[in-house]
Amino acid sequence: MTQTSDNVTWLTQAAYDQLKAELDYLSGPARTEIATKIAAAREEGDLRENGGYHAAKEEQGKQELRVRQLTQLLEKAKVGTAPASDGVAAPGTLITIAFDGDEDDTLEFLLASREYASSDFETYSPQSPLGSGVNGKKIGEDAQYELPNGKQATVKVLAVKPFNG
Numbered sequence: 262m263t264q265t266s267d268n269v270t271w272l273t274q275a276a277y278d279q280l281k282a283e284l285d286y287l288s289g290p291a292r293t294e295i296a297t298k299i300a301a302a303r304e305e306g307d308l309r310e311n312g313g314y315h316a317a318k319e320e321q322g323k324q325e326l327r328v329r330q331l332t333q334l335l336e337k338a339k340v341g342t343a344p345a346s347d348g349v350a351a352p353g354t355l356i357t358i359a360f361d362g363d364e365d366d367t368l369e370f371l372l373a374s375r376e377y378a379s380s381d382f383e384t385y386s387p388q389s390p391l392g393s394g395v396n397g398k399k400i401g402e403d404a405q406y407e408l409p410n411g412k413q414a415t416v417k418v419l420a421v422k423p424f425n426g
Contacts, residue, residue, distance in 0.1 A: 272338045273353070280338075284331040287324055295321045348400045350421050352387050356395055357420040358404070364419065371424055372396065382424075391416070 272280070295317060302314035350356050350372060357369045370383040372392055385392040394406030398418045408414050 272340055274340050277335070277338060277340050280331055280335060284328065284335065287328050287331070291324055295324060348421050350395045350398045350404075350418055352396070353424055355382065355420075355422050355424045356418060358395065358416040359419055360414070360416055364417075367419065369420075373424070 298317040299314065299321065302311055302317050305311055305313065308314050352372050352374070354372055355369060356372055357367055360366045360368070368383070370385050370391075372387060372395065373384055374386055387393060387396050390406040390408070394404040395416065395418055398404045400418055400421055403415050403417050405413050405415050
């Protein structure tokens with residue numbers, strides 16, 4: 262889980278290790294793999310009409326962008342612990358909300374940086390409209406946030422628990 266403040270990203274040890282492993286892979290074995298793909302495509306001849314070459318170069322560009330993003334993130338990262346279970350929505354917590362007070366229409370999501378998005382839970386960043394609306398709210402409190410159409414929506418915080426990833 263992550264919490265960003267003053268250009269510092271707070272990560273749990275597990276999140277840091279996961280991102281570091283991705284960086285190590287992308288800047289090592291993945292670079293070798295893409296270089297091999299590019300070399301093989303280059304051998305095929307005319308580069309102007311070589312779809313495999315252009316696809317490999319595009320993949321390489323995306324990979325290098327991710328390496329830069331991870332490097333910057335990890336340089337500013339501080340390793341900490343999961344937030345306390347005090348019932349207050351904060352980065353690193355799993356939050357259950359009810360839409361418009363309807364306790365049958367609920368959503369559980371992780372309030373965290375997109376870098377820590379997981380397939381187990383939807384992830385909303387603290388800077389997103391919903392994330393900023395619920396951040397700091399206690400169980401039972403209502404939170405408002407702006408919808409893409411400019412209207413305001415209200416949700417009720419039903420549960421908050423630390424995410425131990």
